[in-house]
Amino acid sequence: MKEKYIKKFVEKQDELKKLVYLQNTFLVEEIKLVAGVDLAYWVKDKKEYGTCSIVVIDYNTKEIVEQVDYFDEITVPYISGFLAFRELPLILKTVKKLKTKPDIYMFDGNGYLHYRHMGIATHASFYLNKPTIGIAKSYLKIENVDFIMPENLKGAHTDIVINNDVYGRCLRTRENVKPIFVSCGNWIDLDTATELTLHFIEKDSRLPITTRYADLATHQSRKRVLGDK
Template sequence: MEVEKMILNYTSQQNELRKRISLQNNFSEDQIKLVAGVDIAYWGENNKEYGVCCIQVFDFCSKKLVEQVDYMDEITTPYISGFLAFRELPLILEAVKKLKTNPNLYMFDGNGYLHKRNMGIATHASFYLEKPTIGVAKTYYKIENTDFIMPENRTGAFTDIVIEGEVYGRALRSRRDVKPIFVSCGNEIDLDTATKITMHFIEKDSRLPIPTRYADLATHQARKLHQDDV
């Protein structure tokens, strides 16, 4: 019953935020100087669950790392499919407080608008960060039993993921001969710009954009370090 109440509460909150989503740029591209990648890793210890959020900030032009922070804490919110943001937001917001730089845009290892209520972590977090956001997921989770169409095997090829007549995101072939990644708007950005920025950060040795790729790698390192602290 407690979980059912949480689902009703979480659904209500997401539906209210959903009304405020903007799929248009609230910036000009020359304003993007710093881009942050965000990811979270979890582990269990002594019958408790912990999580660590890593944020890696990159210079947009040089693609060089300029700052990295992490924040670890115990996780007390249970995992409920479709409501991941309620578990992850507390860690993310505490990690953001540790930043000395001020990123212009955040990229998340996860979905944004590509979510059954259009409220993946990238979109949900945007209302607290008050910055444009992009979701970049490594795997696709079906929405309304809709699968994606595989894009052509060439760099930059994509197919739109259309659900009930609306574009929710894109399957993007970031490099030849690799599996596609799944790009969606978070908030305050359009899908073409989200795709363009994602491709800007693709390098030859990975199908993932630099900010989320390095945030993902950082979570593995941070998890090992923090496991010794609990």
């Protein structure tokens, strides 16, 4: 059954991949609002559901400006490498609930660091029309290439290079914590994506507060929907 999806999904990814632009289309000093995006899933009565949370944060004060959630049934099956096709419908419906207009979106997931450079951060950019960044907690191994562990210093990083192409960056956001994996989504360069990620790191987490707060919000949203205490 999944085979019927794969051909169509690959064609769409190949079409969009040609349009990816890994340079800044904005000035960092003009950034005002940055959104974190994450999703959570569950199964009930043999149906799969998902909830998307978007948390918008003021770039300068780092205060939460807005939070919205949306849940619905998931109809696209999970297929490795094509997660965006499952998540995008929920994300776009959640974005419609926003009253603010984020300048940049940061996703709990990958962007250019993907088999066909089409992780959720990159794929979603074409529908959001905004620069995007992928923030992954675990490493997506591509073509059997391992990442190189950076020094145990805040801001230390090593680039993930596959076939002479820089896919992303292994970044140590704090001392004595596991690194995270940053990749461009679209319309941003890797150094700026790294800079923005570090800007939102606080002392109690290795993750930027953008995607960290979004992750926490998805769990709260799921509990509300399921009626859990």
